[in-house]
Amino acid sequence: MNPPNLLLITVDQMRFDCLSALGHPVVETPNLDAMTSKGVLFPQAYSAVPSCIPARAAIMTGMSQRSHGRVGYQDQVPWRYTHMLAGELAQAGYHTQCVGKMHVYPARNLCDFHNIVLHDGYLHHNRDKRDTPFAEHFDQVDDYMRWLRREAGTEADLTDLGLDCNASTVGRPWHLPEALHPTNWCVTESIDFLRRRDPSKPFFLWSSFVRPHSPLDPPQAYFDLYKDLELPVPPIGDWVDKEAAALAGGADPTSTFGRLPKRRLDRARAAYYGLITHLDDQIGRLLQALGEYGVLNDTLILFTSDHGELMGDHLAFRKSLPYEGSAKIPLILWDPGGRFGLAAGSRPDTVVELRDIMPTLLEAAGAPIPASVEGASLLGPARGEAGARRSYLHGEHAYGDRSNHFVTDGREKYIWFSQSGEEQFFDLTVDPAELVDRAGDPARADRVALWRERLVRELEGREEGYVMEGRLVAGREPRACLSHIL
Missing domain, CATH: 3.30.1120.10 (Arylsulfatase, C-terminal domain)
Incomplete structure (x- = not known):
């Protein structure tokens, strides 16, 4: 049997509970729900260091944070790892491609991929000139921006909506045609890889979306799905300092703590949920293309997020805190062709983490797993096999x-x-x-x-x-x- 193709789909800053398959009262995710029913959902999945850079280090190295060394968020630290996921798969004969967000340094570091088509979103350190070994300007490192300016015929920029990249408390609709949205672009480029890939090799494609990370800018139709709904009230623990939250007041749109006016919070959540449904539809578009190219049943698909988004839980926003809305993530494994014998529709009750992705995909590929990898393959639990698993996560x-x-x-x-x-x-x-x-x-x-x-x-x-x-x-x-x- 030929090695399977591998598709890793990651989104940025999606809460674990924003799946209608998990009973969310308003969010609609029909394509992810279908993957859940046909595949395996891991309901106890976490990001051990819940922010963008360390989460990607766990995905790409299979290491714990103590080993990969990124225990918080710090830009401009070069990536120098001996064994990374794409490189191990390339050695095993795979054609490897990443589309979308890498968030490594330098930005065009291939991290052992054969090719990358890059959109990291707004990163402060490449928006102005810095005196660093790899002084980078976004025009040099962002493929989406160059494409957008060609397609839109303007000097379009990521700041045109007036929304900050960390403004988790402000939402408004995307202002350009939907086809120009970065979510659509990521799928368009992923489908183009299916066209131009080496057909004599299995492929590893990482489709890495920036949304639903802020700016909260879904296309109008998706914002409209949620803007007039009565949205569930976010949980507020009895331990929250409500007086301090009232004083903070959320005056700064990038604030991580504060009590917001209900109208503003509801608009932000409507935009956030709209981005998730938009992503779901575009993931459906990518899955349809896999079928049209005749490779869906030969592809193992893993979907997850790098971390969550508190979105008002305990009067907090964004990530980096240890609460469920921030640290817990969705993780779905789907084998459309049935070649791995996964227990369709199952939900293994074992705690898993992003470091488990690398050994899962390497085992599926039949590739050696380097000794540096500290994660554990998810294929056994997804088949319902008993065995030693980690008893807890740090x-x-x-x-x-x-x-x-x-x-x-x-x-x-x-x-x-x-x-x-x-x-x-x-x-x-x-x-x-x-x-x-x-x-x-x-x-x-x-x-x-x-x-x-x-x-x-x-x-x-x-x-x-x-x-x-x-x-x-x-x-x-x-x-x-x-x-x-x-």
Whole structure:
């Protein structure tokens, strides 16, 4: 049997619960729902470092954050990894292509792909000249922008709508024809790869979308789907400082905390949901093209997001925090041709993470898995096979005074804020929205102690000095990157 083609579809900043297959009260995702019913959905999937750069490091290296070294968000740190997913597949005879967002440095670093067609979205460090070894201007590194200016016949720019790339609290419709939207462009370029690929080789295509990451700019028809609906009220935990949120007020559209006027929040959520349904339709377009090219049944498809979006949960926005809306992600594995014997419609109750993507695709390809890979293939659980799996996941994010660590098995979650020493503990089985912090509950003291000890083991020996004499130490300076990759 010939090796399968591999299609990795990633979206940016999509919450785990924004699938109608999971019972979301308003979001419509018919194509992803169909993939869920025909494939395998992993309901306990997390991003261990929930922001763009470290999430992609996990995908491309199969390593934990301790090994790939990116434990927060820091641009302009060169990527120098010996074993990356595309390179291992190329050595195994695959034709490899990435379309869309890479978010590596330098921006045109191939990361062992044969070719990349790039759109990273708005990145502050390449919007003006910087004195760095790879001084990059967006005109040099963004293929979508050059295409857009040819197609639109104008000096179109990413800032034309007046929306910041991190404005998670402001939404409005896309102003140009839908075919020019970056989501459509990503699919158009992915389909073009199907046309020009080497037909004598299996292919690995990574279709990497920038949306639903802000700016929240769905085409008008998709904004209209949600703008007049009564949207569900975001959860607000009993532990949230509501007075501070009222003072913050969300005055800055890029704010990460604050209470917004309901009208503004509803418009932002309508735009966010509209982007997700738009993505779903465009993913359907890509799947249709796979069928038209006669390769759908020979292709293993994995869909996921790099991290979530709080979108008002606990009066917070964007990502980087340890709560479910930020750290938990959708992850679907679908084998249209049935060659891997996946248990269609199943939902394995095992905690999984982005580092598991590389070994999954390498196993499917029959390629060797490098010793540096710390993830585990998802094919066994997707077939319903019993076997040793990780019992919990350690996640973290350097984030100033809200720098945090969390450990979870998808049923319980312990959180430690490394600067203040504050602890939180949630029983996700009865409180999936994290409404009640039980860290101070005497009846949960043993569970809190168990999870705290697990975090101590994870952080033992870390260069930041988070652990001394077997205890967590608050106030140590967080670092976005560990020294071995700088």
